[in-house]
Amino acid sequence: MSRGSQTIYRYNGDPKDDEVESDRTGAAPLCWVGEMLRRNGKQWRVAVIRNDLDMLGSARSVLIHRVFLTDKF
Numbered sequence: 001m002s003r004g005s006q007t008i009y010r011y012n013g014d015p016k017d018d019e020v021e022s023d024r025t026g027a028a029p030l031c032w033v034g035e036m037l038r039r040n041g042k043q044w045r046v047a048v049i050r051n052d053l054d055m056l057g058s059a060r061s062v063l064i065h066r067v068f069l070t071d072k073f
Contacts, residue, residue: 004022004023004024004025004026004062004063005022005023005026005028005062005063005064005065006020006021006022006023006054006062006063006064006065007020007021007023007028007064007065007067008020008021008064008065008066008067009021009039009067009069010066010067010068010069011040011044011069011071012069012070012071012072013068013070019039019040030065031046031049031067032046032049033046033047033048033049034046037069039069042071043071044069044070044071045069045070045071045073046067046068046069047068047069047070048066048067048068049065049066049067049068050065050066050068051063051064051065051066052064052066
């Protein structure tokens with residue numbers, strides 16, 4: 001059984017604009033570097049993806065996908 005995951009989108013490297021999406025079932029599709037995404041009414045390119053495990057505050061770990069997006073392409 002999946003524990004789900006969390007995706008954090010960061011726009012142009014600005015941490016104040018982080019957008020968090022939770023996926024409790026683990027069924028959300030993952031993106032890849034170079035992929036074009038349309039978010040917030042704008043076209044973005046996936047520049048970097050980093051996967052981490054959040055093991056703090058819980059006995060179970062949660063996979064975190066950090067997706068860094070850029071509009072400079």
